[in-house]
Amino acid sequence: MTGTPDEALRHDCELQSMRKTIENRLDSLLPQTEENDLVTQAMRDATLAPGKRIRPLLMLLAARDLGCAPAHPGLLDLACAVEMIHAASLTLDDIPCMDNAAMRRGRPTIHRKFGENVAILAAVALLSKAFGVVSSAEGLSDAGRAQAVSELSAAVGTQGLVKGQYQDLREGCEPRSTEAIHTTNDLKTGVLFSASLQLAAIAANASVAARNRLRSFALDFGQAFQLLDDLIDGLATTGKDMNKDAGKSTLVSVLGNDRVHQRLREHLRRADEHLAFVCSHGAATQQFMHSWFNQQLAVHPAFMTAPPLCQR
């Protein structure tokens, strides 16, 4: 658990307030909807539908831990850019020729609501907008902007989200080794967490050593995140298609719940170690990670008997 009940409540309130700030800024960065313009409506729907905002939160908290001024004028925009890329990738993952998902975040998927062509155009526009937002983020040096664009480009491309989705499409329903599943999880989840933290590091002018350690943290965090997602899949409370990974080879289907629980704990332990090396200014990121994973367990009755994953 995360400190005393009072502390936990304060932490939750703060996260809620940060989510609101992120969503307000997303709202103003995204193009306003014009009549008959389904593409901008779809962009807004894909991005502003209720979400956990875990990538932008992680970025903002890590930047704080790295000593970045809370009033940094461009940090919030970097966080929004990452969320736009995430929204674009979910939109594309759901379309009929990919995962063909009907529901996402408790709502009909973007292509079901707006049509497949609009969904694809909205995803392309979101990706492109994200790069535009980063390239003009205030309070960042031009070198920082260029570096941030490079990080995001690498996270999306053939060594990132695109490759992860392709591997999942090609091999997801075949028997896979645990190593192959681990690699796909890195690509589908870890690389965008990693880019989020690199953007935090760029805004905070962090050292090369800190940036390297943040990459390691992000990959462990991403693996833990994906394992929890696999454990939860099949429960009715996710807002996504129920049991959408049925038939897909995941670490849960290969190793079983208990060993996945063990792995999850191990990734979180290592994530903690990496963070301790990096964050000399506080432990906001650690607190977030701990409370987030423990809360996920608490709301899913299937895990009620398990001890907390993270303990401070």
Add this chain to the structure above:
Amino acid sequence: MTGTPDEALRHDCELQSMRKTIENRLDSLLPQTEENDLVTQAMRDATLAPGKRIRPLLMLLAARDLGCAPAHPGLLDLACAVEMIHAASLTLDDIPCMDNAAMRRGRPTIHRKFGENVAILAAVALLSKAFGVVSSAEGLSDAGRAQAVSELSAAVGTQGLVKGQYQDLREGCEPRSTEAIHTTNDLKTGVLFSASLQLAAIAANASVAARNRLRSFALDFGQAFQLLDDLIDGLATTGKDMNKDAGKSTLVSVLGNDRVHQRLREHLRRADEHLAFVCSHGAATQQFMHSWFNQQLAVHPAFMTAPPLCQR
């Protein structure tokens, strides 16, 4: 015609050599194909299939006219980034839920060869790669890189290619005013020409006045380019689906061939005027524009009786 036959031949040889240089650089910038990786194969196929390379050529020639050193180390990469974006947009335009085209550049379209999901992932990876290439282009200041990313982001997004494709999908088969068609042509064609020329201007450190004039040039050039494309559509020599715009309202279907010819000449005349204002260091861009439009007419028997569009 473009000067003496000797001059025209020299010009053609130079363009061929520049195309080869662009294609070699694209080849080395794109990820190498690994076995079983259809996405990188599709990215390479979409980009390296024989093409006119008109956007990168225009950029390189305009940069020369603007006084940019021929040995500028990053200019070629900027040109390749624009060609990647163009290839991504063609790939997406062709998929079943967009224009559902079977042939492009005389070959089966990317989704027919690799599958729709791979085509979409390849397009996303190409877009993302283009931003990455620009963000690390050598010989450019960091400010120049950030500006170039902003230009490309705007050209792709909801005020650029995405909006043009959406308008074409939504209204293309309905009766449209000439103004509406003109606007869609700007979005589908003009904005990426404009971004190409802005990247040339950034590499050449051109003045704000020159950059503004280049935007006007690009829009006139883009309109002329699209009108020629509409005139040519239906002839069997394009390598695309024959008469794929049948049923679409184009300026040719609304105004007829003769008035479109007139408009085309008027756009080229204005393009010439804008160029004359900008290019104090030479007339490579003008020569390219003139010879390109005249050659297009010469190879299409339907226009054999028409006088050259451009005269020096």
